[in-house]
Amino acid sequence: MNKTFTNKNILQDKIKSLPITGLVFLLPLLTLTTSFGVGLCSFGFLLAALLSWKSWLPAWRRHAPSVRGVLLAFALCIAFALAGMVLHDELRMRTLEKPTRMLLAVTVLLAVLAGRPSRKALWWGLIAGTMASAVFICYQRWGLGIDRPGGLINAITFGDIVLCMGLMSLAAVLDFHGRQAIWPWLGALAGLLASVATGTRGGWIAILFAIVLFLKYGHMMRGRLAKWLALLSLVLLVSTYFIEQTGARARLKQGVDDIALYLDGGNAFTNMGVRLELWKGAATLIARDPWRIPSPSQVRADLRAEVDAGRLQPFVLDAEHLHNDILQVTVYGGLLGLLTWFATLAMPFLFFLRILRTHESAPPGRIAPALAGMLLVVSYFSFGLTEVIFWSNLSSMFYALMVFLMIGLCLNAHDEGSAHD
Numbered sequence: 001m002n003k004t005f006t007n008k009n010i011l012q013d014k015i016k017s018l019p020i021t022g023l024v025f026l027l028p029l030l031t032l033t034t035s036f037g038v039g040l041c042s043f044g045f046l047l048a049a050l051l052s053w054k055s056w057l058p059a060w061r062r063h064a065p066s067v068r069g070v071l072l073a074f075a076l077c078i079a080f081a082l083a084g085m086v087l088h089d090e091l092r093m094r095t096l097e098k099p100t101r102m103l104l105a106v107t108v109l110l111a112v113l114a115g116r117p118s119r120k121a122l123w124w125g126l127i128a129g130t131m132a133s134a135v136f137i138c139y140q141r142w143g144l145g146i147d148r149p150g151g152l153i154n155a156i157t158f159g160d161i162v163l164c165m166g167l168m169s170l171a172a173v174l175d176f177h178g179r180q181a182i183w184p185w186l187g188a189l190a191g192l193l194a195s196v197a198t199g200t201r202g203g204w205i206a207i208l209f210a211i212v213l214f215l216k217y218g219h220m221m222r223g224r225l226a227k228w229l230a231l232l233s234l235v236l237l238v239s240t241y242f243i244e245q246t247g248a249r250a251r252l253k254q255g256v257d258d259i260a261l262y263l264d265g266g267n268a269f270t271n272m273g274v275r276l277e278l279w280k281g282a283a284t285l286i287a288r289d290p291w292r293i294p295s296p297s298q299v300r301a302d303l304r305a306e307v308d309a310g311r312l313q314p315f316v317l318d319a320e321h322l323h324n325d326i327l328q329v330t331v332y333g334g335l336l337g338l339l340t341w342f343a344t345l346a347m348p349f350l351f352f353l354r355i356l357r358t359h360e361s362a363p364p365g366r367i368a369p370a371l372a373g374m375l376l377v378v379s380y381f382s383f384g385l386t387e388v389i390f391w392s393n394l395s396s397m398f399y400a401l402m403v404f405l406m407i408g409l410c411l412n413a414h415d416e417g418s419a420h421d
Helices: 002-030 037-051 053-087 093-104 106-115 119-143 155-174 178-198 204-220 223-242 248-263 271-288 296-308 314-318 325-358 364-383 393-420
Strands: none
Touching (some): 037 053, 037 093, 037 106, 053 093, 053 393, 119 178, 155 204, 155 364, 155 393, 296 314, 364 393
């Protein structure tokens, strides 16, 4: 009778977790394939957290100290935005929208603590998301003949996020058994293919970070098949350079030629030339006063003064942003702004690193979300070296939602391990 009662409770818990499990699966699936996916899922997690507060409250009390640093980092972004509004009248309430929505992504963590969804929902969502995105973008590239396709958004953001999802899929190798391990490999391959189809080059730096992480933590993988598939995935990520049809080699050569031309004093109005000129202007403004927190109009006035003085090319005034996250936040927020932004990367990274270091003896599947979380963070950092990846609401919200989702799965895995000890 006790066994029947226990089985009934388990069945009831699984039924209750179905909506949250569905959201976990849909988030990576819908992010790049629809225009409403991120907004729909973020609202769904918010609603789920509000309705299940009695379920997640005990777990939150246990785990709050371990996630305090991450929450503080996102809260500081709101405080910094408020300070900017106080300093500059031209900044409106919309300045608060992005940091507030990113902090509210903590509701994903609360919903995951309440519903305790299966990790497999995330892995299958990432795999399905990369495959669907690959079909979508490859059709645009080779079916419609669009040179730099970007799905429903711009090519760079699409290419970066889909590559990030592909790299995160590889972490599922830790959580898949036997021949199932081929699916994470296929997800990584689809992410690579989709990224290459967009012509995006900045994401390639993330591949190097992924190789380092898998060399460091590859010993946690089960069996030879999983290890070989993970290694093969990383090899394929690099091998696109040697496959002419992908266009990767041509894009890389173009970038090298653009840099050489710029340094020789030639035409600066190229993809890399524009970036280098913007970085030159940003470095000039930062060097004048690294602690200054100017308004957007003040930054534009300073850039115009540099153009009028002949030290910068006029096209820098037409750029939406500076094509580098570090320079962007430092120019507009000074060193305090840089530290605030960097905390949103550093604190999640340290959380996931602590999980990997303190749970090495745990079953690999339980630490897979931590490895995926680290891949997410280092991918976004690397994307930001040649692009302002946090410029759009979609890419910013995807990062915040996935960070708190990974944290929630890590904490659930910790509880799961404690229950078995």
